[in-house]
Amino acid sequence: MSGEVISINRKAPEPPTLICACGSGWFTALVCFDGQSVTGYSLPVKCIDCGQEVTP
Numbered sequence: 001m002s003g004e005v006i007s008i009n010r011k012a013p014e015p016p017t018l019i020c021a022c023g024s025g026w027f028t029a030l031v032c033f034d035g036q037s038v039t040g041y042s043l044p045v046k047c048i049d050c051g052q053e054v055t056p
């Protein structure tokens with residue numbers, strides 16, 4: 001597995017602020033679950049519209 005894994009430790013996640021250069025706010029990424037909560041994700045994430053890899 002490549003890329004950096006970011007842990008999410010906030011109780012109330014902030015709204016997503018990552019936006020691709022093409023304007024899309026949707027990305028694919030590897031995610032880690034704890035029960036039904038996402039506890040982490042891998043970087044970079046990939047834009048679902050243009051396919052560009054983006055690192056926040």
Ligand SMILES: [Zn+2]
Pocket residue numbers: 020021022023024047048049050051052
């Ligand atoms: Zn894009």
